[in-house]
Structure formats: C-alpha cells, structure tokens
Amino acid sequence: MKILYFAWLRAQLGMAEETISLPEDVNNLHDLIDWLRARSDVFYAAFSDMDVIRIAVDQEYVTENVPLKGVREIAFFPPVTGG
C-alpha cells in the first residue's frame, strides 16, 4: 500500500511517499494511524492532532474509520489552501 504525505506533514516527516506492507493487525484507518504514531517520536508528533489532518483513501476524502482491505493509496495532508 502506498502512503502519501503533503505540505507541512511531508516536511515534518521528511518523506513524501512510502510503500508499506500492512501488518496483520492493521485492518482499518484508525489502526493505521496508531501504527504510524508508534513508529517514532516524529510520527507521533505529526499525528498528534488529527483535527489538522485530512485523509484521502484512493483519492477520495474520508472522515470516518474505513477498512483498508483492497486499498492501494492513502494520503495524509493538512486542510487545503489553494485557489
């Protein structure tokens, strides 16, 4: 599964994109966020306030917890500021 990070989240994590194999016990979006937080202090800090993070699963916004089976791409990013 591909994970993408944008804007200050990308800058803070020092990473724009990574490909991971989902651990067996990571079944849904909330599991994934917990798993990411547990990786390092940097990840823990970046995902500390989920109010300032938007999530897209296969390029569609999601606001609820969703299962990750069959998902190819997840993106985490700050609220958008284009236009």
Added chain:
Amino acid sequence: MKILYFAWLRAQLGMAEETISLPEDVNNLHDLIDWLRARSDVFYAAFSDMDVIRIAVDQEYVTENVPLKGVREIAFFPPVTGG
C-alpha cells in the same frame, strides 16, 4: 427648456429633442405632461400610461411631481434595458 425623448418614445413621437418656452400656466412636471398630452393625438397616446415612462430632470431621475423653475433639461424615456 430642452425636452428629450428616447427609445420607443422618440420613435413614436418622431422627435429626439425639442426646445420649448414654458407656457405661463405650466409650473411643474404634472402640468408639463398635461400640456404635452394636449398637443396632439400622438402625444396623448405616447403619454397615456405613465407607468412605462421614466423621467429625468436635469439628468437626475424623478418619481414625484417637481417644480420646473430653473430646470434646463427634461427627458422622458421607457424603463432602461442596457447591460
């Protein structure tokens, strides 16, 4: 005093502009309209329905009766349709 007519009013009266000397008993706008109506059947017909005529006195819209003393220019025209 100059009187101007625009759009279908001009076409109907066959006149874009005229200069008149106000008769002694024509003191206000209503007097003038009555005086114009009395001129001919064409004027009578043109000024029969004042709901479809707008009036500008010295290039300012007026909707009430106003005295004509000192007025230089009166215009009669249909509701505007520009833009």
Added chain:
Amino acid sequence: MVIVQEATFDTGTEIKHLTDRNTQIGAVVSFTGLVRDFNDGSAIQSLTLEHYPGMTEKELEKIETQALERWDLTESLIIHRYGKMDLGDPIVLVITASAHRKDAFEAAAFLMDWLKTKAPFWKLEENASGNQNWVSERSSDIDAAEEWE
C-alpha cells in the same frame, strides 16, 4: 473608471491594463455581456444600443461610487457600448479587483444589477426579417437590483 463608447473592447486587454503589476490585488472578477442570438425566444440578427449622453456617464459613476463605498476594491472599471452591434459582440464590461474574492465577486454582481436598472440605455433588436423590437424591462432585473437596497 467609467467609459461609454461606440467602439468595441477586449476583456483580456482591459483586465491586463487594470491589474498589471499591482501586487495588492489577490482577486479579479470580470463580467462581459455579449449580444446573443435569442432573447425571449426570437432569433436576433443585430442589436442597437441607444443611450442618454451625459446622464449615462453620471449614472454609471454614481453606481461605481456606491460599489467603492460598499466593498473594499483596489480597482474597478465599467465599459458600456452604444450603437449597432452584431451577434457575439461585447456590449458591457465590469471589472473589479480586490485583495479578497468576496469583495470582487459581490461588487461585480452589484454593478451589473444596478447598471441594468439605472443606466439610461435602451436595446433595439432586429431579427433576420428586418423586424425591430424595443427590448422590455425584465422583472428579474428589478428584483436583482432591489436585493442590494
């Protein structure tokens, strides 16, 4: 600025003149009104705009002054043509520029709505058979203008 002219104009050129190199502007809205081929259902060949020279400019300036008082605008421009025009020709242009898009959008819509009911212009349509028709006032235009009162 208010311009009443017989000649045509180019919207892009006017936007560029008004906004070029002004780095206070974050938002530019333009409205261009064009001669279209159907009005109230009948095919139109050409359009002639009559106006009241002198009063036209005064009314447009009053309307622009209102917009500048009500919204935070860096620039504004109204161009309105008179005379004979063909299908597809531009008739009227409103441009508003502001730091913020809400001001630019609202002021442009306001300028058009007030111009439609206050500026002394009259449209004479001519169809393919040479029949002429003075365009009637629209109640929707009156309603739109009154919403800003």
Added chain:
Amino acid sequence: MVIVQEATFDTGTEIKHLTDRNTQIGAVVSFTGLVRDFNDGSAIQSLTLEHYPGMTEKELEKIETQALERWDLTESLIIHRYGKMDLGDPIVLVITASAHRKDAFEAAAFLMDWLKTKAPFWKLEENASGNQNWVSERSSDIDAAEEWE
C-alpha cells in the same frame, strides 16, 4: 474543462478561446486569483503551490460537475497552477459562460468557494528573509463553501 498546470496562463486568451463565436452566450464571468504581497499581514516574496497529482484533477472535475448540474452554463473552465510563482502571477482561473448573468455569477463564485476547501493544493509562502510559512486554512473560506451546501 479542468486544467492543472505548472505554466502560467492569460485570462483574456482563455476567455476568448472559451467563448469566441458562441452566440448562445450572453454572460461571461471570470475570476482570476493572483499572488498578492500581503497575506495575514506579512510581506511575501514568492509562493509555492504543492498539490496531489491525480486527486487534484478528480476533485476539480467533481466540483465542475456540481456547477454544471446546479446552473445553466454554456461553458466552464477551471485552470489551477502548481509550483513556484512570483508576486502578481496568476494562480487560479475560473470562467463561466451562460445565457444569463445570474447563472454565470453564481456558478463562478461557487466554483471558487468549493475549490478553496476541497481541491488538494497547499500554499507555501516565502518572505524576503527567506522564511517559509505554510498558509493556514481560513474559517471564512469554510463558511463560504458551506453556504452552497
């Protein structure tokens, strides 16, 4: 039509391409967003727009589809740039064309309001001293977008 590109664009050229010789169009509204020198009070030297290739286009197309369902539009165009831009450069363009001005005005304002809160773009400002700042979400943008729900 939706275009996401790094290159700059010219509003006038785009208006001409979209509307030229289409005599069904009576009203054309354009919105151009420019890089301005102050955002939240601090002087800006340049702006970099980051985006999410793939999702950006999809979101813009969804927003345009919404506009075409809600208003009677003859044409519509959204251009949004990414990459580094200087002061005064155009960032975004929305053009709407319709028989009637109300549709063109409302659809253009709607497209900008939704684009601001839904299209995955992020602004990074750089000031004269080289300091970088990720622009924050504005509550006024959220409010504006919600008014169309």
